Amino acid sequence: AQSVAQPEDQVNVAEGNPLTVKCTYSVSGNPYLFWYVQYPNRGLQFLLKYITGDNLVKGSYGFEAEFNKSQTSFHLKKPSALVSDSALYFCAVRPRGSTLGRLYFGRGTQLTVWP
């Protein structure tokens, strides 16, 4: 069965510090990997995706994610956190060849950045 794990429900960091939001997955083959962010009372916004190639993917708002095939991980990172980064972050995977681009989501990680 396909699954995505975000082991931390909550991540707290001080503004200006680096942040990491973790994601691991159990999906057959080499899936496509995504990160989305959700602000209060809003839908999910696409941040970045990994398809192939360089293991470090750069996305919106200064975020990046590192793909590690051996650890089946796709952790989201940012070198210097902002208070405005506080939101709910979702990792998602799509198996290659899946029907109509079906995505499997993690439960989400609430990021809080303290001023």
Add this chain to the structure above:
Amino acid sequence: ETGVTQTPRHLVMGMTNKKSLKCEQHLGHNAMYWYKQSAKKPLELMFVYSLEERVENNSVPSRFSPECPNSSHLFLHLHTLQPEDSALYLCASSHYLSSGRAAEQFFGPGTRLTVL
């Protein structure tokens, strides 16, 4: 904004009511999706539509009925819902790429549904 709109944004209904959620995308996509978001649970894919086919999650109760009259509009018809159906219902759209390439999905703001 993402180019995907949903109405209404909030809905309160009784268990005997019939209501519909509407989604519209202005992105020229040809695949549309309904998701259910409940607290502390992963997003649940409910239905997928494209020009070619519809994929239905087998665990979706029949009290939820989707309709996709064209590639820009998607509806979710609701009837005789239960209190546990209270959740945020999200619509999304994307390009369906038959080559299997990974097109990201664009989400609407959601409809917050409360069933009394």
